[in-house]
Amino acid sequence: MVLSDDIARFVRATGPEHTDVQARMAAFADEHDFPNIGPESGAVLRLLARLTDAETVFEFGSGFGYSASWFLRGGADRVVLTEFDADELGQGRAFMTDAGLADxxxxxxxxxxxxxxxYDGPFDVALVDHQKERYADALRAVRDKISTGGVVVADNVMRGPIDFDALLAHAEATGGRGDAGGDPDALAGANDETHGIAAYLNAVRDDSAFETVVLPVGSGLAVSTKTP
Ligand SMILES: C[S@@+](CC[C@H](N)C(=O)[O-])C[C@H]1O[C@@H](n2cnc3c(N)ncnc32)[C@H](O)[C@@H]1O
Incomplete structure (x- = not known):
């Protein structure tokens, strides 16, 4: 566990309640063991939509619409949901219709x-939450379509199908501080997902168009704003 149980519980306890339809989505996720973004990160998505006054949000990997529902709660005018599982997307459409959000x-x-x-964009927010090995490609595909002041947010940078200890040692060896120690070979032997997250973090932190902060919320969010 990256975040201590107490801190995670505190963030959850002080965070927003689910709407009725979000509660049904969460129950559906539990039932099907589906990894949605969770309410703590959902509240961050809501915040990002609100702060950017989002007109259009683009999601890489939407499942059945749980993350999208948080962007919509933050006032996003429109969310583009992408999903290669037709059943999941159909379930998302049903949930959104029930919530009165499908339009x-x-x-x-x-x-x-x-x-x-x-899509030409502009997107005020893009969520990267699909195959970890393709996160950096998603950044390359979307970076020029993000509005100035807009945000790219990537999930699972600290938890999920990844080796956090290897990522930490890699980040300490390759990060900008230079005095953090770490192990430049830490990723040797790590799985493809871990390499994918490391490649994404390297790419977005090296991109001078973006300023990035990792938030230890939920499974870990990398939040990158596009600067003027
Ligand atoms: C972690 S779940 C995303 C959940 C969603 N963002 C949420 O929090 O509610 C990842 C989803 O992305 C889908 N996915 C993975 N790679 C994809 C791709 N290249 N194109 C479309 N969907 C993809 C998977 O089928 C899965 O439903």
Whole structure:
């Protein structure tokens, strides 16, 4: 566990309640052992939509719409949901219809990396939450479509199908501080997902168009704002 139990419980206890439909989504996720972003990170998505006064949000990997529901709670005018599992997307459409939110959603079935090519942007927020090995490619595909002041947010940078200890040692060896120690070879033997997260963090931190902070909320969010 990266975040201490007490801190995680405190963030949850002080965070927003689910709406009725979000509570049903969360129960559905539990029932199907589905890794949605969770309410703590959901509250951050809501905040990002609110702070950017989001007109359009693009999601790489939407499942059945739980993360999208938080952007919509933050006032986003429109969310583009992408999902290559037709059943999940259909379930998302049903949930959004029940919530009265379907008219603010665009449901795109298929590979998000292909879907994004069909959009010019601008996007005020993009969520990267699909295959970890493709996170850096998603950044490259979307970076020029993000509005100035907009945000790219990536989930699972601290938890999920990844080796956190290897990522930590790699980050300490390659980060900007220079005095943090670490192990430049820490990723040797780590799985593809861990390499994918490391590649994403390296790419976004090296990109002078963005300022990045990692928030230890939920499974860990990398939040990157596009500067003027
Ligand atoms: C971690 S879940 C995302 C959950 C969602 N963002 C949420 O928090 O409610 C990842 C989802 O992305 C989908 N996915 C993975 N790679 C994808 C791709 N290249 N294109 C479209 N969907 C993809 C998976 O089928 C899965 O439903």
């Amino acid at each position: 603010r959603c665009v449901f795109e079935e298929g590979d998000a990396m292909k879907t994004v090519e069909r």
